Amino acid sequence: MISQATIDRLPLYFRTLRLVEDEKIPIISSDELGRRLDITPEQIRKDLATFGQFGRKGIGYDVRELKEKLANILGLQNNWRLAIVGVGHLGGALANYVNFASLGFSVVALLDINKNLIGTKVNDIPVNNVANMKSVIRKYNVDIGVITVPADEAQGVADLLVAAGIKGIWNFAPTKLSVPAEIPLVNEDLSIGLSALSYYMSQDLTEVY
């Protein structure tokens, strides 16, 4: 059983290794990886050991090998194709978010119910009518549905995505969705990071006063 926290650190390792590879560095130690990421070398060694034997004691990790292994573990080699449903502020921001491409994800379709948006483009991606969900998902070979509609519309959108044959759902609407057990669902809540910051800021205050 791999912890969520470990899974969440893998893309950080992957992205750093790709930068290291760009710098033509063939071998990296857990100390140097830790320094670049602000994560302890012990944590990095423990995380990577979960997936097998990597690196050589006293030498380090083969950068390209570890990078490719991580890409495989994370499934990044699938180059997943995303459709964003709900082209409001958040949907528009995600359509323009550059970090996705750096991990092999691409946003290939946008959907909305707003007649004024349908037919326009955001970041060169066409906005389609939600009513055509099934044909859009097929036409653009969409793997992942991203839900950025208001909470009370989210379940309806999830049902449409599932009916259209989506393989996974990334939900930003602040509501609990019901989807078939075989469809992986990740809920994103931007206020969690902010609450963590509030927690750390409060701890500081406690220490000071």
Added chain:
Amino acid sequence: MISQATIDRLPLYFRTLRLVEDEKIPIISSDELGRRLDITPEQIRKDLATFGQFGRKGIGYDVRELKEKLANILGLQNNWRLAIVGVGHLGGALANYVNFASLGFSVVALLDINKNLIGTKVNDIPVNNVANMKSVIRKYNVDIGVITVPADEAQGVADLLVAAGIKGIWNFAPTKLSVPAEIPLVNEDLSIGLSALSYYMSQDLTEVY
């Protein structure tokens, strides 16, 4: 030492307890809380036990008491005031994100270097000139700086925020920032949740084929 994963679950508990309180339910069991959140009752009891003795065996948690205790642990009673630096797609989305208000956070100021944006309003919040950072942070009593500028501008913005006396930084730019140790910094990376989804989708494929 409280784990990051536990801290990340606390706002979910808090938000659910507030909904439960709105439903006039005075006592809730870890089973019911777990059902509403899709988290095991054992996990919930373990998380809450980290912070002391709550609830009564076989009866449950006092909803209002637990909610207030969690707000205190998370520092939400501070009603932190946010300034967003960089009013692009993501900054605009955050300025409109309703979940923050539900946890007591408020966005009180926006800053940008774009002359076309300065003086306009987004979600009724005025856009100020980054050059006036110090006076804006003081005028609006800003606690938290939110960085949504491109990676190569992020460190400069962080330095301005620190010089202006900010208490905490929430960074969305895909770069590692240097700030004084006494300023809590939380880095947000939207592609982490997406990578986790990719991981689960790949695991499913492995099982199927």
